[in-house]
Amino acid sequence: IVKIVDLLEESEESGKINTVISGTLLDKIEDRLNKNEQILLIQNRRGYSPSVRCSDCGDVIMCLACKTALTYHKQDNNLMCHICGYIETKLFDNCKNCMSHNLIYVGTGTQRVEKILGQTFPNARIARVDHDSVKSGSDMVKTLQSFLNGKLDIIIGTQMIAKGLDFPEVTLVGIINADLGLHLPDFRASERIFQLIYQAAGRSGRGEKPGEVIIQTYDKNNPVIKAASKLDLNRYYKIMLDDRTILKYPPYSWITKIEFIGPNTKSVLALSNKIRNSLSNHYKGLEILGPAACFKEKIKNNFRFQIILKSI
Template sequence: MLPEISLTPQIAGRFRAVFGDTVALWHSRLTHAQRSWTWMQICQGSFKVVIGARSAIFAPLQNVGLIVIDEEQESSYQQDSSVPRYHARDVALMRGKLEKATVLLSSATPSLESYFNHLYKKLKYINLPKRFGIAKYPHTQVVDMLKDQDESGKFGLVISGLLLDKIEDRLKKNEQVLLLQNRRGYSPIIRCFDCGEIVMCSFCQVALTYHSRGRYLLCHVCGYTENQRREMCNSCRSGNLVYKGAGTQRIESLLKETFPVASITRLDSDSLRSGQQITKILKSFSEGKTQILIGTQMIAKGLDFPNITLVGIVNADLGLHLPDFRAGERIFQLIYQAAGRSGRGNKTGEVIIQTYSPDNPVIKCAARLDLTKYYNIALSERQELKYPPFSWLAKVECSGPVLESAMHLAERVKKSLSKKYKGLYILGPAPCYLEKIRNQFRFQIVFKSIKTLDPNGRKLHSYINKNFYDFPKKYQMGKNQLNIHMDPLSLI
């Protein structure tokens, strides 16, 4: 199993070179007809190997002997938006147990839970102490963007002078460059310079992002679209709107202006229309026809191109300061994984990390590629705050179209809860970080059950079942909804 659809063409090509036509692909970019045909062929035993995204774990393979979860730490393995809610890694571990198959959790940056389970001997640990073949780890440099702007006198820089110089050097040497900016679109913020109003989605508590291709505004949460560029502030009627920030489209535009002769391609969900489009872009890069590849997190992991000698992380701080206990872990893994794309052949690689927080332990440890030090820091913080892997987690989310009604539902739920058992901590109710999504106001109650007193999570499951059995009748929901998330990956 793979976390990103963008990884399937390259991995599938390597497997087919060995196993021939017995390899099947399974992911959401397949048409309905392709999925139906593939499913039938698997049932008939025509395929012995299945490669795909999270739903591939349910493939009807017979006599399964090995299940590999590549980049097992990725949140994309969890289906959280629709029923059934599941984590493909956990399903894989259970399927492996039922079918007596070996389950391999593979990653250069394992999840903190898997790392913790290795420390406590729950998982067998296999370590690769050095890179494959003659490849060496890349050299890394951190660029303090605030200091760089002060010294250069150029404020609002998106790409530092150092990174531009490094890109120019690689182009002269006919080597390839990978640039990571984990934000789609052109400008993520549109702000009125006169009154300070930010253009927001009508249905979410989220700023609209401007996309230059098509000149439209898009909400990246619910998909709400305005089909033309804003020219006037809705609040004060001023025409002085400022388009701030940088997404992948703006990075692409800046580089095409700076290096007009270079072949530059962008790979993100906006540039992809089908699985064939992914294959086309990656094939062009593999053959050297593309010199600079710009993209979001989908290019940060799993891809293996030996001619990449420079990786630039345009803004390493994106997501770092979110109020979520896994925020630091995610950013560390993203930087570490992106850095791993550089210098995978016989040429020395280099990584440039641009940041406004150079002293943050996440940035410092990622720049040094020091996984052990950061994971020990993170485990210490998690233990102190009683978060996983030291506890079991559950989240009850109350939502509705009217703020007061959703809030009152959350308060009624909290008051009706039975007495806590020893080792159970209950937080909230409180508004979610993104309080309004798809015209629904959201409040959450978080349950933490300490593992030393609830080693297998049965106490927490029993408590949730007892308190929320037949909840639609118990709480008189009206237009409100109540969703229960066991082991949530995020509290956003």
């Protein structure tokens, strides 16, 4: 059984702006705990909150070397860049832009899910599996073995726990936010989300007991999520191939991305323009997009631009 839970409706009913775990999923978790059955929860974002923002001026605490938001890690009480690994150990009491003290933690990572579950189900045996809690392969094996042996009730993790694991006593799988990554600027983004949901659904009910999957989303009518909720491969293939036909994405063309990286933004942009013009003059059977800043436009103090080459 696969069920979609609309987080927009949950937020309206609860009066909360951001519902992390819906009432539906909480009820299902409580039911499984009462039956001594196991639960697998997937939130494909580690840390506690993906960003810290000033509620007065809107400024976000950033990694200066990567131009990306620092993620708050509650367990270590620090801010971390998940791109370059920079750690800010001094937490700010006020906004550096406007000096306001109204800093808020935005978004949900695995640590926040773990905290909510610990508060809601204090007697449950809960473990978190992500790159912060599992430092080595042996740590991962130890945690998963404890789960397999019935010493844990709930495992919370990123996509690493969705693939190829067999837990006969798992009868409930919950995907906390199926929308994460769905709208990234990559034509394969929806494919990855479909894979995650499809693989996660395969973890539930692998033993004698029937399984259930709860998919939480803010976009319940998204055709990819609807196809995934029905485990309908043929429907997804049709959606994907129709889109790629119209946009001439692979397999109906070939596509190549060339990245230009360097410490000086003007020099990098100038080089990317030069290469673009050269390709345009020499190859007439190409559609050339860009140059434009990469999705992650700055990493470790290096600026990144890209051009996309697509066959016509």
